[in-house]
Amino acid sequence: MNRGELADFLRRSRTRLAPSDVGLTAGARRRTPGLRREEVAQLAGMSVDYYTRLEQRRGSHPSRQMLNALARALRLTVDERDHLFHLAGEEPPRTGGSSTHVRPGLLLILDRLHDLPAQVLSDWGEVLAQNTMAVALSGEHTGENLVRRYFTDPALRAMVPPEDYETHARAHVAHLRAVVGARPDDPGPAALVAELRASNPHFADLWASHEVAVRHASTKRFLHPVVGTLDLDCEVLLSDGHDQQLIVHSARPGTDTYERLELLRVIGLQDLTPTGGSRG
Structure with a gap:
């Protein structure tokens, strides 16, 4: 070093x-x-x-x-x-699979979206970066895998209305299968699938159904503990290599969710005081 x-x-x-x-x-x-x-x-x-x-x-x-x-x-x-x-005396990351390094230009776009929840994910669910609003919406998850968390953490699933739970579960598995099919030699997605098939019967059942669907724009509902239910439009922007995704959530002006999202923005800013939480 x-x-x-x-x-x-x-x-x-x-x-x-x-x-x-x-x-x-x-x-x-x-x-x-x-x-x-x-x-x-x-x-x-x-x-x-x-x-x-x-x-x-x-x-x-x-x-x-x-x-x-x-x-x-x-x-x-x-x-x-x-x-x-x-x-620092370390070898740089050489995974041979999808990159976890977010380009500065993509991070610049992320930072400019100060009034909307936005985060950068790998195509197999690794959270690579979040802005303040994304942390305010769903918590700090940088460095974690959202597919793993969805199937293993009840607190994360509790953010989804019960009637939407199965839809989200199937979408996660169908997208992950598309990624594994496109990059069968990438060790990250393959290891995640093996782990969840062995440890989570629900995931194993959904994997066995062999549904395939790449993540696209959609509408999602969130149950936030402070501002209540949010009906958000979810836009998915792809990097050049399609191995990273910028996920942006927004609300239509004039709706209750639009007002609640603005309240969430104020709450998020209050949390980022010099003595408050941090963002990776």
Whole structure:
């Protein structure tokens, strides 16, 4: 681990970004350009003290998960991400399957959607990035797999009206089967299918039905514990390689859901105080 070079790279990557580049409000006048250390720490989901020690050449060896989080927070390109891993003494991710690195341009679009819930997923359900509104809608899930969570976590299923549960379950499985069929040698989706077939009888039954359907635009209902039921239009935007998806939820103006979504936006902003939660 090259602590000096790592510290310099982090510092220079931080100073080249403006708050608006990452979906943050600039606030009071800044004496120096770029993001503050506490803002990078917030975006990466780490403590300010730990990030500060990295920039001061005193930090302990960051985990691979933390390096990926820093790459997202600093909007690094693939080449820059690989350089970050090398400086930390780690081999960059080489899965041979779908990439989990979100392009800076896609993250820029995500950050611009400050009033709508939006997140970037891999085509097999890995949550790669979320904006503030997405966290306010369904919670922090960056780094998790939504298909796995849907079939194993009752709290996530509780966000769906009971009468919609089976529809969502079938859609998850049908889309996952399409992905596995398109990339049979990709270890990630294949391992997820093997895991859920062995551990979840409902998933196993749906998998056996061999339904295939790629995820498209749709309407979804959410049961939010604070603002109530939300009837949201779900748009799916694909990356060039179709292995990543930008999922955007919106409401039609003049509807009750539109007003509730605006209330959710206010609640989400209140939660992102300097002492509040963070986003990866």
